[in-house]
Amino acid sequence: MTHDGALPEHVRRNRARWNAEARNYAAGGERAWARAEPTWGIWHVPESRLGVLPKNLAGRAGIELGCGTAYVSAWLARRGVQVVGIDASPAQLATARRLQREHGLHFPLIEADAERVPCRGAMFDLAISEYGACLWADPDRWVAEAARILRPGGKLVFLVNSPLFTLCVPAENGVAGDRLLRPAFGMRRVEWPDDPGVEFHLAHADWIRVLRRNGFEVEDLIEVRPEESSTTSYEYVTLEWARQWPSEEIWRARRR
């Protein structure tokens, strides 16, 4: 990978953040790798309920943008996808490589910035990101890269916090409440006081605009509603809240 100094400031900060955090994410990665059926987001809603993945994936080429511990890539590889995982953090990729060895399931893992994917254009049928580059990279850049590396007709799938959640969660160590705490207009780059990273949160109109500008047609927006029995290890939202309002959402778009 290019040396740190060549990376944009927010990518450098997020890389350092994830290098430091990797050890705290290893256990979650281990549990997710061991799951037979994909489950999505912090509430682990099963694929059979949400229908996130495109049909007929076997033999297709896929890429995970900001793969972290690479469990999403592992689920795809088990479905016959020729998958590649890329991530900016070598420490996250080290966990992913260990889990590959433990599960005897190998696919390429590349240390790279999703804003500059080191692949030629029109190589992939599916690009996917679960709280990966879609949350931590600049949407103007990573969506443009996704458009470049997907073939016409290729699918883009990504899961992020909902804008409603982002408007309702307190800046410091809080749990989402039922009041809007910040303006929706102008929301984009978000830095939380207790977190060294840089996140990007867009209103729905801005996601639609950036996707269409880069040659995507929006096919679906799934607002994830957890089941009554769902649990999460994250403390920033309660089940009661997430049963009333979407705490996370999944975009599905098609490359024209």
Ligand SMILES: C[S@@+](CC[C@H](N)C(=O)[O-])C[C@H]1O[C@@H](n2cnc3c(N)ncnc32)[C@H](O)[C@@H]1O
């Ligand atoms: C919450 S993890 C999500 C990945 C995966 N779903 C998981 O939970 O293991 C976020 C990942 O995005 C990666 N990331 C952040 N910015 C990135 C960028 N610009 N390019 C590639 N990866 C990036 C981080 O290094 C981190 O591993």
